Amino acid sequence: MSPKVVVLRDGGAPRDGDVIIDARGTPQFYDAVILSGRELRSIVATGVVNGGIPIGIGKYTKKTVAAVVGDKIYIRGVPLTLYEEAGLLEKEISEVLAKAGADTDYILRRLKEIVVAERRRNKRSQTLAQLSQYLSGQVDSLPPHIADLVGNLDRAALQKLFDKLVEELY
Known part of the structure; x- marks a missing residue:
């Protein structure tokens, strides 16, 4: 079963999901996401996740860009449109997890x-x-x-x- 992926965008109401990609605000930096030792092709990291248990880092910045908070995975980044529209975002994240x-x-x-x-x-x-x-x-x-x-x-x-x-x- 693939996790429910929710993308938070500016002006959107917070929704509930298993994996939450926080794409709000101005990007602090652009980086590749390394999650479980593998680089995600579908998400570009844009900032740091504070709190929780770190599980993902920026490939170049070495900053925490993904963490487990409670029972949810938070990723501070922007999903690439092609992957999101084709449904490949959920598939890639579930494979990595x-x-x-x-x-x-x-x-x-x-x-x-x-x-x-x-x-x-x-x-x-x-x-x-x-x-x-x-x-x-x-x-x-x-x-x-x-x-x-x-x-x-x-x-x-x-x-x-x-x-x-x-x-x-x-």
Whole structure:
């Protein structure tokens, strides 16, 4: 089932939807939207989303342009007319969101395999310790083998994944 996408424009009344694209006001900048590690072709970012859990960044500005607020996804941008009229906007967003869930499950399985293998060898998992230190702010970067695996996740998503990993292991 594809999410209901609502576009807020100047002078329009706020409507309810699963994904809300805020196209109101003067653009602060123009940028490509990176959502779940993939660039959206159907939306051009025009400003920053304040609040919520960041899930999308501007490709060039590195600013938060999409976030989850409550149970809705807010994107500060303008949908390209061709994609909106052809119905491709909803299709692309649903593909990206479905891919994000599949990626998270895959990453969780891989991390679990790594941690279990390390614990069998050493009674202690270096990967689990490094993830914990990174999330608590003790270290600024992850080792390359972990960074390659979790590279497209932000800290909030990685924290959720880490909590789920610890829950499944213990």
